[in-house]
Amino acid sequence: MPRVSTLHDSLRERLAALRGPDTAPRPLDARALAALAANPGCRRRALLDAAGVDKAAVAEAIGSPARFGQSRFAFSRGHAFEARVKADGCAELLRLLGAEGARAEVPDLGAAGPEGRAARTRLALAEAAPGSWTLLDHPLLALEVAGSTVFLEPDAVAVDPGGAWIVAEIKSFPILDGGADAVKVGAAARQAAVYVLALDALQPGRTRTDVLLVCPKDFSNLPTAERVDVRRQLAVTRRQLTRLTRIEEIASALPEGTTFDLARPGPDLTAAVDSVPAAYAPECLASCELAFHCRGRARAADSVDALGRGLRADLGDLTTVKAVLAAATLAATSACEDDPAVEALRRAAALRAEALLPGTPS
Known part of the structure; x- marks a missing residue:
């Protein structure tokens, strides 16, 4: 029992350091927990919520303010x-x-x-x-x-x-x-x-x-x-x-000195946010204060995550928009001949090309 208590005390100290000195934790309510449960793969939200970080204030400080909330x-x-x-x-x-x-x-x-x-x-x-x-x-x-x-x-x-x-x-x-x-x-x-x-x-x-x-x-x-x-x-x-990665594991993987203290310069705060892996999906826009920042990063990386979880799952190993377009337009390689996602993309591309032929009835 003392060992468990020590672990909890150590984690609390680490989470307090992530918030910044003398920063009171923001309570995690049931609404936020339900949103977290809807996206259990997002380590970024899991860690910031567990640490009690004010995500709305962080989003404002890094130039991607949230655009939702109760009046x-x-x-x-x-x-x-x-x-x-x-x-x-x-x-x-x-x-x-x-x-x-x-x-x-x-x-x-x-x-x-x-x-x-x-x-x-x-x-x-x-x-x-x-x-x-x-x-x-x-x-x-x-x-x-x-x-x-x-x-x-x-x-x-x-x-x-x-x-x-x-x-x-x-x-x-x-x-x-x-x-x-x-x-x-x-x-x-x-x-x-x-x-x-x-x-x-x-x-x-x-x-x-x-x-x-x-x-x-x-x-x-x-x-x-x-x-x-x-x-x-x-x-x-x-x-x-139950699928959420334990907070200790996420925190231990961070670079030494990482903090989400709002007193830090904007670039440092942005780097701290980006040091924690995220799992962006368009649904995040309605429930997470950092969604606009994560969407911008997903788009900059050409990630298919920005297109939605359903499409992301259908695309399998194709993780970028560039790879999706290449699979739809280039000749199949032996490595992807049997990929059902590639086959579906090729059929869709052929149907689109056929529909755009001159003289095709609309």
Whole structure:
């Protein structure tokens, strides 16, 4: 046990050095963890997130600012809606859980530091009285990811009279005529699946896999809810997170003195970012602050990664756009005669040439 503790202390010191002196770590939330699970091959994001580096600030400093994020108006609206859901002892939340008129125990989860809050959450879950409702408002859960501890904060976790744990995710996007935006519901489901995974780490099988998604009804501010089955998202997230390279391995491969300290000159910071291998895909543009920098590097390297994961997988050993064009237009060599990707490219090139022949009907 002391050896494990020493390893964790050593890793924490290394990650703190990567952030820079006196720089507080940026918490890794469930949304970021879900995005990381969707791209487990990206060592760059894994390391910077584990170290608590502010990727948006780094992207700004190296000249590739992120162009997404929640507006202040949406942020304020979300907080106001969550406050309404949890007002009067969480009466609205209890109604949506099917316990209208019931009273719930809402334990105090305050404690010093994330470790203390996570311990207080574990204690509150263990002490939930059977036969009655208990609601945990912004509990803190701990999850081991690639050898590093991540703290996660769901909007609420309910313990029903039967002892089951229910994740409640509160979002400000509306449910219109009984349905909501599929993309936003999917993102919420992936985020909630991370919370279910963290709760399963405490006691497997105790958490329900149909989470409660709470949203405004139509164009009003009246809370409504629907159950969302996250079993598929849970299985994918669990599988992808186990594929992540351990943070110690990534950190140990860095050049001596590497740091993402924002006080460093721009060229030095860019070099530090580029020293960590990335796995860019167009999907990163919607979920990672460094995506524009990574896209620029992929394009400069003529990499087919910039064309998308699906096409990248279909192209096999052809890793550059130049190689793809050569395979489609040059005579086949003995080394690639049996390559199905090359055969498909040649067929596509022949069909295109035929379609462009003068006099070909359009």
